Amino acid sequence: MRRLLLALALLLAASPAGAEKLASTVSTPNVQITSSFDGATLSLFGTIEPDTPGIPLAGPYNIIVVITGPLQDRVARLKTNNFGIWTNTEQQSFKQFPSFYEVIASGKLENVASPEVLEAEHIPPVDQAQLTAVGGDTPTALRFGNELVRLMTEEGHFEVTEDGVRFLSDTAYVAQLTLPSDVANGPFLAHTLVLKDKQLVAERTEGFSVRKTGFENFVFVASRQQPLLYGLVCVALALGTGWLAGVVFKR
């Protein structure tokens, strides 16, 4: 909520100043999960246009796309050795932490945007941990936040691709986004920033969703809405399969 307000405020602040506007779209607004789902690749593309028609644009422009997945509460834990036994001792909670976070840029982040812009827009992945840490900006939160981002990166859910945006012309670009097969289901946001001389000149946010369809969706909904029936079906399936194998192998 805090970030949403922040984004809204920035949007309002940025729009009157810029002489550029952005038209952008996502290739697949509804990513559908079927039984053979093994990740998905999406294209995010758009063009930079003058705010008032006729005025020529003066580039060069740079693009940063920030993709944020559904939010979840997460815990990072630290194991320490107590009397010879390794146990979880310290932990830090993160509220509404993104399950997926990818930054795709048209160049190295520090060459594309000024440190102020990067900070204001919370672009570095570590900022996500700082924003969501329960208890605020403590040294513990900083330490666990760094480790959480590292773990998420190792699992392929956090990534920074510094040359992932390709310019088709001076003002048209395309970026490739790959979602892993164990991506969380739910709403995703793609926040696109247009930069000129390391300063933000235009931005736009698009949504897309990752949803189960057909049988996968049916199973999921059934397990939530009819848990008793679902459990009974599982048991019947287990007994039936066991019985069938017994009959087939009976000599």
Add this chain to the structure above:
Amino acid sequence: MQIYLPIAELSMNLFFLIGVGGAVGFLSGLFGVGGGFLLTPLLIFSGVPSAVAVASVTGQVAAASTSGALSYYRRGGIDLHLAMYLILSSTIGAMAGVATFAALRAAGQFDLFVSASYLLLLGFVGTLMMIEAMRTFLRRRRGIMIPDKLPSQHNWMHGLPMRIRFKKSRLYISVLPVLGIGLFIGWVGALLGIGGGFILVPALVYLLRVPGNVVVGTSLLQVVAMMCVTTILQALTSQSVDIVLAFSLMVGGTVGAQFGASAGKYLRGDQLRALLALLVLAVAIRFGLTLVLPPSDPFSMAIAAAGAAS
């Protein structure tokens, strides 16, 4: 071939799942154990969230044990009377276990509890079984003939009141230790997400003196009942039973269990017990090592709760 698991929300290789199910099913048919204590850690290691692994394995164990139990039933290897008493008491135990599970979760350190109890329980049972099997093995080697049925010597349990005759097991014993064992198995099973066959088999053999020809079959039947109850409890409470994952494991598991049950006929009782003891000890050592050895990564993360989009 990748298949998407709708509750676990990730895709896995179908042949890997069937293969793992088959290998564990073989062992379950061979020893009369459910195999949950092997399958659950294997799945977690492969990336399945632990809640989904624990809940879905119960379905697979039920299936693999069903085909095993059926093939023992056909050979007359089940004492239905004894099994009934065990099933009733273990169902009550399972409900107590689910309550304890919730309390431990709330207090934190659940993982430590699981590792430590696996280590103690499996280490203790495994060592006992190993000692007994080695003793039988050595005596046999010295040429002393041992009857297949254990000598019907009496221990203190046979002096308890409320004696009941179990015809098939050729036992006339008090019902109290039977119910006690059932309660404990049910409680531990629900708590650790295991069928408890590896505890039940030695308990029946050493405490109740149930003869070898009905031990495995009776234990399998009890595991089937236990796992059916646990599957429904899991579906109701944690909602993390993945039917696609469970079914993939079942297909491999039931076939493997058939081969396991046939292979069991070619091995002597003491050999079977020695092999099971080795397996149980290996898992116990593995859990022991995770407690003692420095972890490869001291940091870990977990999802506390899936939140709505803000």
